[in-house]
Amino acid sequence: xxxxxxxxxxxxxxxPQGRAIHHALEGxxxxxxxxxxxxxxxxxxxxxDTSDAALxxxxxxxxxxxxxxxxxxxxxxx
Amino acid sequence: MSLRCAxxxxxxxxxxxxxxxxxxxxxxxxxxxxxxxxATLPERLDFIALPGGFSYGDYLRCGxxxxxxxxxRAVIEAAGRGVPVxxxxxxxxxxxxxxxxxxxxxxxxxxxxxxxxxxxKVENSQSIFTGGYAQGQEIVIPVAHHDGNYFADDxxxxxxxxxxxxAFRYTSPVNGSQRDIAGILNDAGNVLGMMPHPERAxxxxxxxxxxxxxxxxxxESLVNA
Numbered sequence: 361x362x363x364x365x366x367x368x369x370x371x372x373x374x375x376p377q378g379r380a381i382h383h384a385l386e387g388x389x390x391x392x393x394x395x396x397x398x399x400x401x402x403x404x405x406x407x408x409d410t411s412d413a414a415l416x417x418x419x420x421x422x423x424x425x426x427x428x429x430x431x432x433x434x435x436x437x438x
Numbered sequence: 439m440s441l442r443c444a445x446x447x448x449x450x451x452x453x454x455x456x457x458x459x460x461x462x463x464x465x466x467x468x469x470x471x472x473x474x475x476x477a478t479l480p481e482r483l484d485f486i487a488l489p490g491g492f493s494y495g496d497y498l499r500c501g502x503x504x505x506x507x508x509x510x511r512a513v514i515e516a517a518g519r520g521v522p523v524x525x526x527x528x529x530x531x532x533x534x535x536x537x538x539x540x541x542x543x544x545x546x547x548x549x550x551x552x553x554x555x556x557x558x559k560v561e562n563s564q565s566i567f568t569g570g571y572a573q574g575q576e577i578v579i580p581v582a583h584h585d586g587n588y589f590a591d592d593x594x595x596x597x598x599x600x601x602x603x604x605a606f607r608y609t610s611p612v613n614g615s616q617r618d619i620a621g622i623l624n625d626a627g628n629v630l631g632m633m634p635h636p637e638r639a640x641x642x643x644x645x646x647x648x649x650x651x652x653x654x655x656x657x658e659s660l661v662n663a
Binding site: 373374376377379380421422423425427428 | 498499502506534535540541542544545546547548549587589590614
């Protein structure tokens with residue numbers, strides 16, 4: 361089973377990387393970009409019987425830092 | 439009785455030798471070098487240091503992989519028993535990732551790697567690590583990091599300040615840290631994480647000897663305990 365874990369900074373947490381990307385986009389002449397937030401996509405290939413609880417546990421224990429990040433689990437059709 | 443101080447080395451640690459030299463300089467005994475893959479720590483440790491560097495290439499998040507390595511379970515257990523644990527730079531990141539200290543260390547607000555000497559104000563001179571300084575004393579210690587931007591929510595910051603757990607504050611903004619926090623203590627006071635490198639300020643030839651009092655006081659406290 362393919363699983364995508366999307367990790368993003370919590371709202372309100374300053375994102376220096378997103379700000380730098382925003383600045384670079386503006387430097388390239390793109391207008392109308394209101395905000396940029398950079399996150400991380402982690403692709404997992406796990407046993408088909410992996411439970412939702414186990415996936416959740418992986419996110420909380422390692423893949424995301426719950427102090428500053430949120431995560432979203434997406435099961436991807438093979 | 440000689441003290442047993444350990445320095446943990448992770449793949450990518452690069453200040454471990456400096457840390458060991460600093461500990462030996464004040465204790466007179468060579469530090470015990472511990473490899474990250476060891477599931478157990480040497481027995482009867484008096485002091486544990488987590489050095490700076492880029493453990494695991496900063497993969498995933500700074501300190502994230504190191505904080506889940508086998509030896510860290512033993513470090514967490516030792517910290518719970520009251521063994522003093524000092525984490526510097528990447529060591530501080532490992533401590534927050536492991537949950538021994540609250541908050542997180544994010545990319546510097548200006549995105550740049552900062553390598554220079556900074557001023558620190560000693561906010562708590564009561565701990566085993568900071569007892570060699572006067573309350574409010576200003577000291578000079580180098581920083582060298584890309585991810586030293588301390589973040590915690592306001593409730594956590596208020597609690598840290600209210601409980602006197604901010605050990606050091608930058609005298610002027612350095613990296614975007616909330617409330618200019620440079621180092622914090624756990625609630626029992628036996629775990630200190632700090633971004634500046636006291637082991638790089640051990641003698642005048644380093645440009646500052648202000649870091650020496652941190653190690654000297656910790657070792658002296660342990661000897662007299």
